[in-house]
Amino acid sequence: MNRVATLVTLIVVSLSFVSGTTLARQGEPANQKAVLVTGASTGIGRNIAEALAAEGHFVYAGARKQSDIDALSAIENIQGIRLDVTVQEEIDAAVDTITKEGRGLYGLVNNAGVAVLAPLIEVDEVDMQFQMDVNLFGPYRVTKAFAPLIIESKGRITTTGSISGILSGALFGPYSMSKHAIEAYTDSLAGEMRKFDVEVSVVEPGNYNSAIYDTLLRRMQQRKQTAAGSLYEEELARFLNNASNRPQDKEPDEVSAAVLDALFADKPKRRYMVVPVERQAEVTIRKAIEELVQLNERHMYSYDRDALIDMLDDALASANE
Ligand SMILES: NC(=O)c1ccc[n+]([C@@H]2O[C@H](COP(=O)([O-])OP(=O)(O)OC[C@H]3O[C@@H](n4cnc5c(N)ncnc54)[C@H](OP(=O)(O)O)[C@@H]3O)[C@@H](O)[C@H]2O)c1
Numbered sequence: 001m002n003r004v005a006t007l008v009t010l011i012v013v014s015l016s017f018v019s020g021t022t023l024a025r026q027g028e029p030a031n032q033k034a035v036l037v038t039g040a041s042t043g044i045g046r047n048i049a050e051a052l053a054a055e056g057h058f059v060y061a062g063a064r065k066q067s068d069i070d071a072l073s074a075i076e077n078i079q080g081i082r083l084d085v086t087v088q089e090e091i092d093a094a095v096d097t098i099t100k101e102g103r104g105l106y107g108l109v110n111n112a113g114v115a116v117l118a119p120l121i122e123v124d125e126v127d128m129q130f131q132m133d134v135n136l137f138g139p140y141r142v143t144k145a146f147a148p149l150i151i152e153s154k155g156r157i158t159t160t161g162s163i164s165g166i167l168s169g170a171l172f173g174p175y176s177m178s179k180h181a182i183e184a185y186t187d188s189l190a191g192e193m194r195k196f197d198v199e200v201s202v203v204e205p206g207n208y209n210s211a212i213y214d215t216l217l218r219r220m221q222q223r224k225q226t227a228a229g230s231l232y233e234e235e236l237a238r239f240l241n242n243a244s245n246r247p248q249d250k251e252p253d254e255v256s257a258a259v260l261d262a263l264f265a266d267k268p269k270r271r272y273m274v275v276p277v278e279r280q281a282e283v284t285i286r287k288a289i290e291e292l293v294q295l296n297e298r299h300m301y302s303y304d305r306d307a308l309i310d311m312l313d314d315a316l317a318s319a320n321e
Pocket of ligand 1: 038039040041042043044045063064065083084085086111112113114134160161162163204205206207208209210211212213215
């Protein structure tokens with residue numbers, strides 16, 4: 001390399017350090033972004049990882065079993081990484097690995113999740129802890145650990161919430177509670193990340209095909225939990241029968257499309273509701289409106305209909321800005 005070329009290379013390298021960006025690695029496109037997806041072994045996370053990789057991004061795909069890590073690593077642009085979101089040592093090791101890889105980290109997709117089925121007045125505390133440990137403390141732990149890398153790249157954070165972050169189904173109290181918490185988590189985090197130019201969003205799917213019900217049923221079997229003896233025996237039995245005979249739900253391709261928008265759109269949305277059928281959108285929006293009405297009714301400062309419509313118009317206008 002002649003002296004001029006060496007000088008140009010040195011200037012480019014120094015500028016990239018000054019601006020906090022990470023150099024593209026040899027053989028990788030300059031605009032390739034690195035994204036970590038948790039819970040990428042199956043279902044929505046697997047779909048997101050594959051969609052990102054197909055778009056040419058580099059995916060660190062979190063999984064717990066070696067066979068899943070190997071299967072993910074066999075896909076072009078994907079590197080499987082061991083990551084149980086309830087184990088701090090594994091999270092710290094993943095930060096270490098990703099830092100050493102030198103691509104930086106532009107996007108974090110907190111997707112890992114589980115569902116517990118149990119009435120709130122009967123649910124075992126172990127099950128409640130399990131639900132929150134994965135769905136709520138998981139995103140909290142992982143985001144905290146990767147925040148410096150995301151801030152450095154002025155990147156994006158998105159979490160797979162659910163329409164259960166707005167709806168609260170009977171027998172799904174623990175799950176709904178965990179997803180409601182993700183709503184608050186997202187808004188607070190977005191407020192805190194604004195000063196670092198990091199955008200934060202939540203993607204709220206309706207029902208899509210995944211392993212979530214199989215995993216739920218398997219765990220109930222392992223813990224020898226049945227409907228028998230519950231005050232809700234009939235309701236639980238009805239759900240358990242339907243869960244095991246569930247017709248194939250739609251593949252979650254549109255959930256991945258929403259995640260890509262959250263990660264790469266110039267002006268990402270805060271909330272991405274993605275549902276396979278209109279009915280799920282309708283019940284979710286109606287529930288949000290019902291809550292608004294309940295919040296407003298019969299107190300000293302209740303607003304009348306016109307004032308509420310004005311507020312709705314203001315919210316619609318600022319969403320379209
Ligand atoms: N499918 C739906 O209809 C739907 C609707 C709304 C929201 N969601 C949300 O979508 C997300 C993905 O769920 P899914 O429906 O795609 O179900 P899924 O196929 O069962 O996928 C769940 C993923 O989370 C992983 N996971 C579970 N516990 C973990 C832990 N402790 N640490 C790291 N990873 C863990 C699983 O890994 P293993 O394979 O190792 O267990 C799997 O990769 C969840 O947050 C769920 O609440 C799903």
